[in-house]
């Protein structure tokens with residue numbers, strides 16, 4: 728990935744930070760975009776300290792104008808946008824009958840419209856170079872719905888799978904592949920929405936009997952961004968310890 732410019736959204740912590748670190752370790756310039764700039768800067772500093780290249784920028788993926796401006800700035804400062812990883816998302820553990828309009832709209836603004844905004848803004852540079860990789864982080868909840876995930880979150884992650892396939896068809900003629908990774912439960916702050924008891928029960932129900940580490944998700948993203956994955960597009964890669972097999 729030497730010389731490739733990678734944007735990872737929501738990379739100030741958790742899975743996004745692991746993805747940015749993994750791709751930088753493989754030679755890419757990782758651009759870490761997140762609402763939380765100080766934390767994003769800490770991740771970038773850590774990558775640079777380990778000998779990689781990284782840049783941190785503040786961006787709200789749900790704000791189309793901000794996304795267009797920030798992506799244009801990245802393309803101009805870094806010379807291109809080669810790889811986009813749509814990782815930023817939010818989740819609320821709200822009982823199915825209690826979801827407010829505001830919460831529903833915020834989840835869809837970030838998890839669905841945010842992915843659309845970023846894909847749309849990256850298309851120009853990728854089409855121009857006739858090469859690109861987009862990886863969208865969905866969730867096994869997007870396939871199954873789920874007792875442990877909120878109804879709006881699961882629905883938003885199903886929409887990410889559908890959008891992945893639409894963009895994959897649209898961009899195939901331009902040398903751009905678009906895939907999704909669907910993690911099961913991962914050891915991050917988001918998983919802390921579950922109580923310790925629920926996390927233990929969830930781990931027991933997984934055939935591999937544990938939650939994933941963020942770096943295990945990052946490895947699968949790195950594969951989909953590589954030249955070895957050039958013939959894979961519109962695919963949803965399950966990384967869930969066997970929890971969902973379809």
Ligand SMILES: NC(=O)c1ccc[n+]([C@@H]2O[C@H](COP(=O)([O-])OP(=O)(O)OC[C@H]3O[C@@H](n4cnc5c(N)ncnc54)[C@H](O)[C@@H]3O)[C@@H](O)[C@H]2O)c1
Nearest residue numbers: 737739741742761762787788814815816866912913915917
């Ligand atoms: N943790 C899990 O168990 C799990 C399971 C399946 C899928 N996922 C998916 O993996 C991805 C990463 O999850 P995580 O557990 O690392 O989450 P996390 O909550 O630890 O981190 C999410 C990051 O996204 C950022 N963010 C939130 N809203 C944003 C916005 N509007 N614009 C820009 N950045 C924003 C946050 O500041 C944070 O840094 C998400 O797409 C999530 O849905 C997580």
